[in-house]
Amino acid sequence: MSEPSIGSVTVEAPPTASDTAPEAGELVARHRLSTRLWHWLNAFTIFVMLMSGLMIFNAHPRLYWGHYGANADKAWLQIGASGDRGVLVLGSKKIETTGMLGLWKDPQGAIQRRAFPWWATIPSSYSLADARLWHFFFAWVLVIAGLGYWLVSLVNRHVQRDLLPRRGELHPRHIWQDIRDHARLRFPKGVAALRYNILQKLAYLSVIFILFPLIVLTGLTMSPAVDAAWPWLLDLFGGRQSARSIHFLCAFGFVLFILVHLLMVVLAGPYNEVRSMITGRFRLPGKRQS
Amino acid sequence: MITRRGLIASLAAGAGGVLLSGCNKINADPGVRSLLQSAEGLTMRAQRIIGDRTTLAREFTAADLSPVFRSNGTRQPAGADYESHRLSGFADWRLTVDGLVARPQTLSMAQIRAMPQRTQITRHDCVEGWSAIGQWTGVPLKLLLDQAGLRSNARYLIFHCADRYAQADYYESIDLIDAFHPQTILAWGLNRQLLPVGNGAPLRLRVERQLGYKHAKYIQRIEAVDSLAGRGLGKGGYWEDYHDYAWYAGI
Numbered sequence A: 001m002s003e004p005s006i007g008s009v010t011v012e013a014p015p016t017a018s019d020t021a022p023e024a025g026e027l028v029a030r031h032r033l034s035t036r037l038w039h040w041l042n043a044f045t046i047f048v049m050l051m052s053g054l055m056i057f058n059a060h061p062r063l064y065w066g067h068y069g070a071n072a073d074k075a076w077l078q079i080g081a082s083g084d085r086g087v088l089v090l091g092s093k094k095i096e097t098t099g100m101l102g103l104w105k106d107p108q109g110a111i112q113r114r115a116f117p118w119w120a121t122i123p124s125s126y127s128l129a130d131a132r133l134w135h136f137f138f139a140w141v142l143v144i145a146g147l148g149y150w151l152v153s154l155v156n157r158h159v160q161r162d163l164l165p166r167r168g169e170l171h172p173r174h175i176w177q178d179i180r181d182h183a184r185l186r187f188p189k190g191v192a193a194l195r196y197n198i199l200q201k202l203a204y205l206s207v208i209f210i211l212f213p214l215i216v217l218t219g220l221t222m223s224p225a226v227d228a229a230w231p232w233l234l235d236l237f238g239g240r241q242s243a244r245s246i247h248f249l250c251a252f253g254f255v256l257f258i259l260v261h262l263l264m265v266v267l268a269g270p271y272n273e274v275r276s277m278i279t280g281r282f283r284l285p286g287k288r289q290s
Numbered sequence B: 001m002i003t004r005r006g007l008i009a010s011l012a013a014g015a016g017g018v019l020l021s022g023c024n025k026i027n028a029d030p031g032v033r034s035l036l037q038s039a040e041g042l043t044m045r046a047q048r049i050i051g052d053r054t055t056l057a058r059e060f061t062a063a064d065l066s067p068v069f070r071s072n073g074t075r076q077p078a079g080a081d082y083e084s085h086r087l088s089g090f091a092d093w094r095l096t097v098d099g100l101v102a103r104p105q106t107l108s109m110a111q112i113r114a115m116p117q118r119t120q121i122t123r124h125d126c127v128e129g130w131s132a133i134g135q136w137t138g139v140p141l142k143l144l145l146d147q148a149g150l151r152s153n154a155r156y157l158i159f160h161c162a163d164r165y166a167q168a169d170y171y172e173s174i175d176l177i178d179a180f181h182p183q184t185i186l187a188w189g190l191n192r193q194l195l196p197v198g199n200g201a202p203l204r205l206r207v208e209r210q211l212g213y214k215h216a217k218y219i220q221r222i223e224a225v226d227s228l229a230g231r232g233l234g235k236g237g238y239w240e241d242y243h244d245y246a247w248y249a250g251i
Helices: A032-058 A130-153 A158-163 A172-183 A190-194 A198-221 A224-229 A232-237 A240-268 A270-278 B005-028 B030-050 B080-088 B109-116 B141-148 B239-241
Strands: A027-029 A078-082 A083-090 A093-096 A282-283 B096-099 B105-108 B117-123 B131-142 B156-165 B169-177 B187-192 B204-206 B219-225
Touching: A032 A130, A032 A240, A032 A270, A078 B105, A093 A158, A130 A158, A130 A198, A130 B030, A158 A198, A198 A232, A198 A240, A224 A232, A224 B030, A224 B117, A232 A240, A240 A270, A270 A282, B005 B030, B080 B156, B096 B141, B105 B141, B109 B187, B117 B187, B131 B141, B141 B187, B141 B219, B169 B239
Parallel strands: B096 B219
Antiparallel strands: A027 A282, A078 A083, A083 A093, B096 B105, B117 B131, B131 B187, B156 B169, B156 B219, B187 B204
């Protein structure tokens, strides 16, 4: 098969005129440069934020609801060591986590009693100060890049054209059909693969427009200076400790998104998917797979 | 004998080790650290832009008080000097205000408690992540500074404390924007009682828009300076000097 030309194929939005529709097997333009740059910047930034955030959590591995919360107050989540066991306490439930959380061995084989283990944190050995350096530098990267992406994607109508659900897509029957297709690993072929399906749209929209602003605002609510300037944040989230809990839950949401995202990349064809996010070009999958 | 499982395990351990030492090298690199630290100035400017110099930290009601106000850092300063002050109820404790001031001051606790006072119920935020709400009573720092008469070249206040922390004298510093903030007080009371030893008796700083480590305890001397260089290791405080904590602790 000869290498097809990609010159006539429009970027990202599926072509509407049938005479320009690309054939299965063709290499077509898929992701804009702005999307690709933002994706890889985020891929790095998110990991730095998550891992430095876990180290910051290690400084006080307890979560509370309300305005205040310290050791004498009731925590809804707590990670610690009890004797020679690591324990995660969630409400009234105690879950043993020895070796993973609360009590684990560092690379030198020494037993450490910290919440998250060395391989999950930045830096790998306990330092709240260093974790804060990483977290608050890359927080700026995340916020500036995120706001820039919001602006660019709204102006070039990427959001409106590619991410917002179309008429009928939010119908329960359509969503249920898409869930069944995902469960059977039946992925769209041909030009349909150029369009996000409804589950993808909902996942991307909720990360970009719910999780991202929520994690930034709850992060800001933990700042005593920002609270003084914007006291409405405290009312919105119900206090600094509630904001800290929501911040942690949002981080957990990001971890879930990344896991599902990576799984889908692997299932949908990692070479083609990763290439499309690096070079922008994507080979249209065939209508039938042998 | 090399088994497949053993080989995979040692390869994984090796890769982990290489990754780990690589990450540790990056974290320790002075260039990387100074790049990361450059965000502190940006954060401080951004926070000073969104809130002007008089925006107040939220004040709570007595119903919001933490049942237990946690004590952290130094809970009991070492040494016979502090102990004898404690035993005499800090009757001979003196606060000195000097440095770049027109009229250096030396004040007893009785004199400080007789000055106009401000009481505020505020949230104390530790850098570690916990918070406690307490009711603080003390003299607005502005009144002391007006009494001493700051010279025009004064830019920072250094708080010299009676405690040593890990073999270094504890000290902290703030700039004049925070020094003259209406909620910045030298507190001598917590929750309607004289300040307990664990919370900084007899006198501690409240600088409500910053994190806990800026709220110096056991204050003996306030020095007005034009630069932080030449005090401690020059970064403006114990945690800043020895642990690379941010000097501006607004988040």
